[in-house]
Amino acid sequence: MTTTEDVLKGKYPAKAHAKKVAGYIKSKGGDITGTLYLEGQKTRMIEDNDEPMPFRQRRYFYYLTGCALPDCYFTYDMKTEKSTLFIPPIDPDEVMWSGLPMTPEEALKAYDIDAVLPTTEVNAELTSSSTPKTTIYAIPNQVSDHITFLSYSAKDFELLKSAIEICRVVKTPYEIALIRHANAISTAAHTAVMRAVSTAANERDLEALFLKSCIERGARDQAYHSVVAAGTAAATLHYVRNDQPLAGKLNLLLDAGAEVACYASDITRTFPLSGAFSVESAAVYDVVLRMQKECIAMLRAGVRWDDVHAHAHRVAIAGLLRLGILKGVAEDIFAAGTSVAFFPHGLGHYLGMDTHDSGGNPDYADPDPMFRYLRVRGTLPAGSVITVEPGIYFCRFIIEPYLRDPKHKGFIDEGVLEKYWDVGGVRIEDNILITDSGYDNLTPTPKEVHEMEKIIRGEA
Template sequence: MADVKAILAGKYPAKAHARRVVEWMRAKNPGVSGVLYLEGQKTRMIEDNDETQPFRQRRFFYYLTGCALPDSYFTYDIDNDKSTLFIPPIEPESVIWSGLPLSVDEALSLYDVDQVLTTDQVASTIAHPHSSSAVWAIANQVSDHITFLEFNEKDFSLLKLAIEECRVIKDEYEVALTRHANDISTIAHTAVLKAVKHAKNERELEAIFIAKSISHGAREQAYHSIVASGTAAATLHYLKNSEPLTGKLNLLLDAGAEYDCYASDITRTFPINGRFSSESRAIYDIVLQMQNVCTNMLKEGVIWDAVHLTAHEIAIEGLLKLGILQGDKEDILKTRTSVAFFPHGLGHYLGMDTHDTGGHPNYEDKDSIFRYLRVRGPLPAGAIITVEPGIYFCRFIIEPYLTDPVHAAYINFDVLNKFWEVGGVRIEDNILITKDGYENLTTAVKDVTKMEELINGS
């Protein structure tokens, strides 16, 4: 395993990313030259308030700079391989409130760029490009005072696409960031496990997760946590996180810390009282088998659609053994009846965004088993993908299947009635694809015996 601390002691490889993006653009358009132009996210005020909104850097900008400062700009001179970061100048009146900002020299030492200037120099710098030059920018991410009048060619589409595609394959530094985010999230997940038996409601557990993340260096969350107890676990993107835990079987915790703009995304499902019910354990074992088999299929070039289909086949086999489904396995798969219990895709790319770029989903797919699959096609080495199978007992989703004679023939309603209180079970890990296999970056406990020991304090 790579030494995460040693890797992260270096600079975020922004210059290498810029070169990679240009290489991708030239594969599409061999004549690409001129200047790449990007703007960071602006400071924004809360409406009717003198406070700023929480800041989140634009990911396209961060990928080529490694800079999380608001109100910054960036250019990359393709032909001269020269990158320039523009940061806000010192405003004396703001220093008393916010302290001294980052200086030009400090920024040059922190970021992998060739030159650092201040933002009051952006317009004049780009106003004198090379003759017959082009500028490559992102639509709707160019400030009004930037005109590009001196450029002969202006393109507002290729750069965004290039960055989206390049972000799929992670370099060593990006993998280290994701691994570290996972390590912090594992600490936070473990803390929730240890607290769940004595907690009164979902919000207590969300607070524990966030507190542990922040105390270990991850101030931001990759997404709003899902802390779903009982039947609420059947809601895929549950939002309340405030309901009481009393009398409920399980807790589904889908939560991940973000570290230096890179996400983790981990889900665990466990018994609130420290012991799975027989129904909950049966579903958990099926989902764990789905995850283990599918993860073991992963390597460079594997077709993600086929892995997802395998997850459905295992779900069908498991639900047939329990008697929830009935009939022939192949017929059930053909009619897509299993979608009633596993309605989402097996996973998604992970990076600076939780649902990261480059997956090429097809949400218009007529085939319901693939419609919500966020990644389609072969997986490249260097991609990080989540593997998150689940089985859910959501009345809103399942009951229409029970009134459809085609699907209803394959569902045993009497057996199904025993499982509604299970809610839903999902298990999710973050997997790095390699040439010959994979590496699981997630170490949070999912073994039933170990989970129950942690919950019971034994």
């Protein structure tokens, strides 16, 4: 059986990606003898400082090269399928401070490309008589001023960006292995936080522990800014403070994920600070876990994500009716959209090189608030990776307008609701690979109540 480690011993499949993108361009009537041109992210300096900003490679460039070096360029001849990477030449002054950079020989060995040249030869290559001078495909605002396309008969600044975004949706086995590895590292970090949560004093203690656990396992970069939200702060979807004391609060919502070789994990767990959920917290957690499990069970290639999201709302309504927070007829509540007060975001999003990965075709102008923030619309293809992250939140800013709205207030029992404000919010998030026959959950992080409570209490 091939393991994740076995897959990652190979090279990032840059040429397969380039061929796939070129094929998409051809399918849209593009020039089959054209040239793809991409630039990596430049080294950027901190304003009024001689230090560089933290570097993050452009994802479009990485997808076709697997190269995380700054200040690079790339061309792909669609006719000959030849890929060329241009890397910075040796700068003696820079070597004195930072050591020797990667050489062309090392780059050719490390990356799935055909040729490596210094960046000083980009324009010479673009104007060379050996290079087809038909159509150049590039991304707008990602072409340096000194680059010339004058020798090309046509220039297309539209198709390449959308082609890469669409091709990125279906992952290769190598990309899946990277996401699986990022999930394994993040799982270790989430578990470390669970073990420490009952003795920590502040949200920042737990964020620091999560980062330490990732870094010591080889993942220095994070896929996104972690959400470490205690108590009612968990009702803020993208909470950023991560600096508040834990004393006197019920639960911790931890939404955090490591990044491995430009590929993300995105995991959320909610667990009790004391090692045991309160009655109200346990009841809400049960609803959210049921939402997630039922939605994951629906997944397979061709399923309509809008329908899965709608099912999450139906499960949420049934659960909140059982708790007495909602009252009335479930179908009437669904039709009114009252459940959006407690579950205001979309069920999930594509995952890959970006946490909110490309290709989802969201419609943020949708007049229906139940679907407005759904980041993926339409059917899911085999090979895509999507997050499933239902939640129930008790945010006064969101819920109180519903209590004043005649359309919704009759469906909410304010007396029962009063017991749940301190729960804050519960979200559970896993990363799911879609297959032809179903799905593969890439996230092994504990989420059953008895598992998490045993870890927190030091019994597992």
